[in-house]
Amino acid sequence: MKNAQADTPPIISIRGLRKAFGEHVVLDGIDFDVQPSQVVVVIGPSGSGKSTFLRCCNGLEQAEGGRIDICGHTLVQDGRMLADADCNALRQEVGMVFQSFNLFPHLSVLHNITLGPRKLRGLTREQADAEARALLRKVGLEQKADAMPASLSGGQKQRVAIARALAMKPRVMLFDEPTSALDPELVGEVLQVMKLLASEGMTMMVVTHEMEFAREVADVVIVMDGGGIIESGPPATIFTNPTQERTRGFLQAVLARA
Amino acid sequence: MELDFSPVWSGWNLLLRGAVVTVEVTSVSLLLGCALGLLVGIGRLNPKRRVIYAACTAYLAAIRGTPLLVQLFILFFGLPQFGILLPAFLCGVLGLGIYSGAYVSEIVRGAIQSVDRGQMEAARSIGLSAGQAMRSVILPQAVVRMIPPLGNEFIALIKNSALVSLLTIHDLMHEGQKIISVSYRSLEVYLAIAVMYFVLTGLTTLVLRRVELRLRAGGMVQ
Numbered sequence: 186m187k188n189a190q191a192d193t194p195p196i197i198s199i200r201g202l203r204k205a206f207g208e209h210v211v212l213d214g215i216d217f218d219v220q221p222s223q224v225v226v227v228i229g230p231s232g233s234g235k236s237t238f239l240r241c242c243n244g245l246e247q248a249e250g251g252r253i254d255i256c257g258h259t260l261v262q263d264g265r266m267l268a269d270a271d272c273n274a275l276r277q278e279v280g281m282v283f284q285s286f287n288l289f290p291h292l293s294v295l296h297n298i299t300l301g302p303r304k305l306r307g308l309t310r311e312q313a314d315a316e317a318r319a320l321l322r323k324v325g326l327e328q329k330a331d332a333m334p335a336s337l338s339g340g341q342k343q344r345v346a347i348a349r350a351l352a353m354k355p356r357v358m359l360f361d362e363p364t365s366a367l368d369p370e371l372v373g374e375v376l377q378v379m380k381l382l383a384s385e386g387m388t389m390m391v392v393t394h395e396m397e398f399a400r401e402v403a404d405v406v407i408v409m410d411g412g413g414i415i416e417s418g419p420p421a422t423i424f425t426n427p428t429q430e431r432t433r434g435f436l437q438a439v440l441a442r443a
Numbered sequence: 444m445e446l447d448f449s450p451v452w453s454g455w456n457l458l459l460r461g462a463v464v465t466v467e468v469t470s471v472s473l474l475l476g477c478a479l480g481l482l483v484g485i486g487r488l489n490p491k492r493r494v495i496y497a498a499c500t501a502y503l504a505a506i507r508g509t510p511l512l513v514q515l516f517i518l519f520f521g522l523p524q525f526g527i528l529l530p531a532f533l534c535g536v537l538g539l540g541i542y543s544g545a546y547v548s549e550i551v552r553g554a555i556q557s558v559d560r561g562q563m564e565a566a567r568s569i570g571l572s573a574g575q576a577m578r579s580v581i582l583p584q585a586v587v588r589m590i591p592p593l594g595n596e597f598i599a600l601i602k603n604s605a606l607v608s609l610l611t612i613h614d615l616m617h618e619g620q621k622i623i624s625v626s627y628r629s630l631e632v633y634l635a636i637a638v639m640y641f642v643l644t645g646l647t648t649l650v651l652r653r654v655e656l657r658l659r660a661g662g663m664v665q
Contacts, residue, residue, distance in 0.1 A: 243568060245564055245567065245568065269572070269573070270572070273567075273570050273571070273572050274570065276567065276568055276569065276570040277569070277570035280568070280569075281565075281568040283561060283564070283565060283568075285559075285561050287559070287561035287562060287564065287565035288565075289562065289565070289566075289580050289584075290584065291583045291584050300569070300571075300579060300580075301569035301570060301571065304571060304575055304579070305569075305570050305571065346565075349569065350568070350569065352569075353569050353570060
């Protein structure tokens, strides 16, 4: 368990995070720390604010209150966001993988991955290509380098999306329901890549409905409901002995489906 | 009464020279319209940038809300009152370009906004700035979607360019009227001019179709 290292400074620290869309309060005072190399899985019913929580962590959503420190940057302080240019620098350190992949359809697989490194890390084409091919090998898609995204399966697209995020050499990876849009038989190949990353010590925050993955890979499981964290702890505790009635209800509903 | 096309045949070199001028006027104003339309279209993407948004919206409203002929006359006959005497060709090109830019701007804005929001988010999430994301990710996808409505706009521009004959520019329309003034064969000459405009717009349609097919074949569109 990597959550034992409580004395090292957290890589993500969130205090009193608040977010509302108009009148509708989505996040209502979230406090949470993530230690380096921890895998945090966020679960909870739909509409509980999980995705918004994750998207606040790289500034895709603008928090309205509280504070977020991540990778040594203060992203949000008293509800004020970091300046746009500094946000761009921060996002290079915080990779994100989306439910709908969001590959760039007009670029080849290789070019999807090299766009960021060539524009932002100052790599030459040769360097960027070599790194991208190494990443494709890692996600098992070396032979797809020159394919266009439209020709890939969902699972392959998501693996390319992971490689694209990794190409910026991030210190934290955020996964927003990475397998929810996939056909069931394609979920495994994506989870496998995520497990590999976890085993290499990547700090990860994962919003998912894959309870098996949470049980197996997570160091900490966060249960969200109604815009707040209702419970968090090691998966063994959350899954076998949750303290909150709402957690129990949610787990019963999810596990009954499986 | 029978038709006599002999004035058309004897004046063919005039008509051809006029057609070349029409092509010149429309090409230059097309470039101006596209450049202007791109800027204004992007300027109207974000209403929170109030000054830029308001300026672009005012331009759009003014240009779309008034006749092209009036705009051309203001440039050509109105500005000299302030001592601004522009050459006729420049007036024609400016007038058509500014007019076309308004319509192009809405085409640009619509195409950009039709690109999935996730594309911008994905681009920003790897650290690209808004401008970099627009150039490398959004615009290349939007351009393909702009082509069909831009085709409409280009064709409208070719036809609207006939109005610059009233600014003493020697375009196809102007040359035709010159031939009519000496031959009195209005129907024949106007028919000939119509055919020549039809050929110009037809060629434009063909070229745009080629471009669109090529872009699609490049995998730009799903």
